[in-house]
Amino acid sequence: MQIRQTSQQFNFDKYPNFDRDIDPKQRAWIEVNGEAIEKNVRQLRSQLSKSCQFMAVVKADGYGHDAKVVSEYAIRGGASELGVATLKEGIKLRSFGVNKPILVLGNLYTKKDLIIACRNDLMPTISSLRECLICNNIGKQFGLKFSLHLKVDTGMSRLGFESDKFIQEFEKIKSFENISIEGIYSHLSSADEANAIDSQSITQLQRLKFYELLKQINLDRNNEIKIHLANSAGMLLSNDFHFHMVRVGLSMYGYSPLDKIDKNLLLKPALSLKVKVAFIRNIDKGVSVSYGGKFVSHRKTKLAVLSIGYADGVPRILSGKIKVIHNNKFYPQVGSITMDQMMVDITDSNEIKVGSTMLLLGSDGDKTISPLEWARKSNTIPWEILCSFKNRLPKVQVD
Numbered sequence: 001m002q003i004r005q006t007s008q009q010f011n012f013d014k015y016p017n018f019d020r021d022i023d024p025k026q027r028a029w030i031e032v033n034g035e036a037i038e039k040n041v042r043q044l045r046s047q048l049s050k051s052c053q054f055m056a057v058v059k060a061d062g063y064g065h066d067a068k069v070v071s072e073y074a075i076r077g078g079a080s081e082l083g084v085a086t087l088k089e090g091i092k093l094r095s096f097g098v099n100k101p102i103l104v105l106g107n108l109y110t111k112k113d114l115i116i117a118c119r120n121d122l123m124p125t126i127s128s129l130r131e132c133l134i135c136n137n138i139g140k141q142f143g144l145k146f147s148l149h150l151k152v153d154t155g156m157s158r159l160g161f162e163s164d165k166f167i168q169e170f171e172k173i174k175s176f177e178n179i180s181i182e183g184i185y186s187h188l189s190s191a192d193e194a195n196a197i198d199s200q201s202i203t204q205l206q207r208l209k210f211y212e213l214l215k216q217i218n219l220d221r222n223n224e225i226k227i228h229l230a231n232s233a234g235m236l237l238s239n240d241f242h243f244h245m246v247r248v249g250l251s252m253y254g255y256s257p258l259d260k261i262d263k264n265l266l267l268k269p270a271l272s273l274k275v276k277v278a279f280i281r282n283i284d285k286g287v288s289v290s291y292g293g294k295f296v297s298h299r300k301t302k303l304a305v306l307s308i309g310y311a312d313g314v315p316r317i318l319s320g321k322i323k324v325i326h327n328n329k330f331y332p333q334v335g336s337i338t339m340d341q342m343m344v345d346i347t348d349s350n351e352i353k354v355g356s357t358m359l360l361l362g363s364d365g366d367k368t369i370s371p372l373e374w375a376r377k378s379n380t381i382p383w384e385i386l387c388s389f390k391n392r393l394p395k396v397q398v399d
């Protein structure tokens with residue numbers, strides 16, 4: 001087979017790169033309101049004691065909002081630490097100039113990755129003696145104390161030392177000279193369940209296990225180690241979960257994981273999902289719309305074709321179940337959501353035109369569509385909805 005040189009196939013000079021000229025609002029985009037993040041952090045912090053710190057969880061590109069914007073505004077609102085899932089996410093924040101402590105919540109287990117973490121001033125989550133030893137060796141190699149957080153499993157069965165083992169091994173870990181234990185933490189698996197407040201719930205048992213473990217390792221009162229357990233749901237549930245720091249994601253973005261929260265806590269969603277009308281067509285009664293002909297018009301219908309689909313992160317399972325908003329009015333989405341487009345019945349509107357902007361998520365006047373609603377309708381959780389948005393949706397900051 002003859003392989004032709006790329007340069008013979010493509011004439012790069014003939015097609016200059018106009019990418020920069022494309023309006024980010026040309027097709028579909030996410031709008032991020034940084035001030036909403038800042039206000040949410042302030043409000044959430046007002047529920048904590050003065051000494052309790054707030055870690056803003058900005059993993060998965062700030063839950064799909066843009067980690068850079070979220071970090072900046074969360075810090076303005078008083079977040080003192082940031083949480084990411086991966087080494088790359090942490091390095092990216094450092095490259096933006098973020099200088100707050102950053103905890104990598106995912107596991108780093110090779111010497112190479114832990115060295116990269118150390119050199120970028122990222123604190124790893126440590127779940128075993130083996131990982132502690134690697135960190136201690138790295139500290140020795142670079143002549144420093146490698147800062148890290150120890151994680152214990154209290155019922156999530158994901159990362160973390162088994163609690164009995166942790167109690168046995170803690171004295172040894174404390175004696176390592178080239179690590180600095182900045183925190184000890186655990187993670188709640190079920191704090192957003194309706195029964196979380198009940199004394200025998202998984203959440204309360206996790207809390208008791210964590211307390212017991214802390215008692216057993218006998219930390220002296222003057223130690224600087226930060227103890228932390230709560231995610232958003234744990235934080236909102238009760239201050240019994242607050243300890244020295246809370247690690248908050250979902251509620252900082254404006255959504256409560258609990259059905260009932262303090263009515264004075266007014267969280268404002270920071271994200272809107274918007275799309276342009278790319279085409280308008282009129283169809284007769286009895287005409288099928290989109291793949292599979294799942295929707296057939298029951299009257300003469302005006303359809304708007306919106307430039308967004310499941311390849312942008314709108315779950316296809318929501319086909320025919322969602323609405324969009326234009327000028328404070330709802331319009332139903334009809335037919336199967338396709339990879340790049342979806343159709344909306346705009347028969348009742350005279351004002352929607354090609355190029356009009358429609359709102360898929362967010363608020364307009366007194367109308368709101370929330371990721372919580374999409375999650376309910378697609379049998380998933382709001383976290384997944386927010387993290388599903390793809391890179392081809394530009395993120396635009398608005399205040």
Ligand SMILES: Cc1ncc(COP(=O)(O)O)c(C=O)c1O
Pocket residue numbers: 057105187230231232233247248249250251257
């Ligand atoms: C270890 C850890 N802490 C905190 C959080 C934040 O959780 P939430 O978004 O429910 O506040 C997460 C998110 O999944 C997590 O994995």
